[in-house]
Amino acid sequence: MFIKLKLTDMVHEILKTKIKEGDIVVDATVGNGYDTVFLAKVVGKTGRVIGFDIQEKALNNTKDKLIRENLEGRVILIHDSHSNIDKYIKEPINGAMFNLGYLPQGDEKIITKAETSLEALRKTSSLLLPGGFITIISYWGHEGGIEEKESVEEFLSNLDTKKFITAKYNYLNREGCPPIVYFLQRM
Ligand SMILES: C[S@@+](CC[C@H](N)C(=O)[O-])C[C@H]1O[C@@H](n2cnc3c(N)ncnc32)[C@H](O)[C@@H]1O
Numbered sequence: 001m002f003i004k005l006k007l008t009d010m011v012h013e014i015l016k017t018k019i020k021e022g023d024i025v026v027d028a029t030v031g032n033g034y035d036t037v038f039l040a041k042v043v044g045k046t047g048r049v050i051g052f053d054i055q056e057k058a059l060n061n062t063k064d065k066l067i068r069e070n071l072e073g074r075v076i077l078i079h080d081s082h083s084n085i086d087k088y089i090k091e092p093i094n095g096a097m098f099n100l101g102y103l104p105q106g107d108e109k110i111i112t113k114a115e116t117s118l119e120a121l122r123k124t125s126s127l128l129l130p131g132g133f134i135t136i137i138s139y140w141g142h143e144g145g146i147e148e149k150e151s152v153e154e155f156l157s158n159l160d161t162k163k164f165i166t167a168k169y170n171y172l173n174r175e176g177c178p179p180i181v182y183f184l185q186r187m
Contacts, residue, residue, distance in 0.1 A: 007169070007181050011135045012038055014183070015095065018133040019043060023094035027051040028082040028120055029112060032104060033062030035097050040071040049075045050089060052082040055110060058103050082120035085127070092129045100148060101139030114148040118155055121184075125164065128186040136184070141177030149180065156182055163187055 012035075019025055021044035027036045030053040039049045053059050059077045066072040078088055082098070098121065100112040124134060140149040156166040165185045171178040 007137060007179050008034075010169075011097070011137060011181060015039075015097070015133070015135060016042060018131075019095050022046040024048045024050070024091065025094055026082075026085070026089070026096035026124060028085070028096055028098045028124065029053065029100065030062050030077065031058050031099060031106075033058075033065040035099060036062050036075060036077075037065055037069055037071060039097065040066065040069075040074045043074060045074065047074060050093075051075060051077045052080060052085065053077075054079070054081055055103060055106065057106060081116055083116040083123070085120055085123050089127060091127075093124075093127045093132060094129055095133045096124045096128075096135075098124075098134065098136040099139075100136065100152070101145070102142060108142065111142050111144065112148065113144060114151045117148055118151050121152065121155060125159070125184060125186070130186055132186045134184040136182040138180045138182065139177075140180070145177065152182060156184060159184070 019042045023043045025039050025043060027039055027049055030036050030051040036049055036051045043049060059079055066075055100117055102108045102111045138149045138152060140146055159166055167183045169181040
């Protein structure tokens with residue numbers, strides 16, 4: 001059987017090898033909650049997922065999904081920008097997911113932006129425990145998407161190699177603006 005290479009699935013498979021039961025992780029862009037539900041299952045009953053989104057609609061969709069799956073006790077949903085992560089999280093974390101772009105089936109004008117995404121990435125990477133991991137999927141076909149993608153790439157490229165390892169995965173033969181995945185791991 002032919003299985004289509006899907007970036008979101010690949011990111012989940014990699015994260016399953018990095019995140020374990022009891023971990024504290026962040027979903028920086030909750031959206032429709034697919035990643036939040038995934039993370040809640042991986043961290044188990046003793047772990048925590050802290051999720052951010054600026055749209056109430058996204059948080060409500062996610063809350064419904066979590067209730068249906070009986071996972072709501074493992075997740076704290078915060079209605080604020082991920083760039084304010086330091087107001088809510090003071091303890092070290094094991095990992096984080098960023099899924100940059102707009103809410104699928106939502107308002108395509110409400111998008112992540114270079115400045116706030118960068119601030120959030122800077123703050124989140126400083127919260128990471130040794131071995132901690134951040135994945136970033138950049139959907140960059142929208143207005144401001146190129147600028148956001150380039151600033152994420154510049155930030156990751158210039159991190160101290162003694163402290164972090166960063167990498168990029170992108171399609172080579174897909175037309176349009178195919179998503180790009182970035183990885184960051186604290187040494
Ligand atoms: C591509 S979607 C995320 C998809 C999600 N991971 C999922 O599994 O469905 C991007 C989300 O980022 C949210 N967003 C935009 N700017 C944000 C910000 N500054 N802080 C937190 N979330 C933001 C949008 O509201 C949108 O829901």
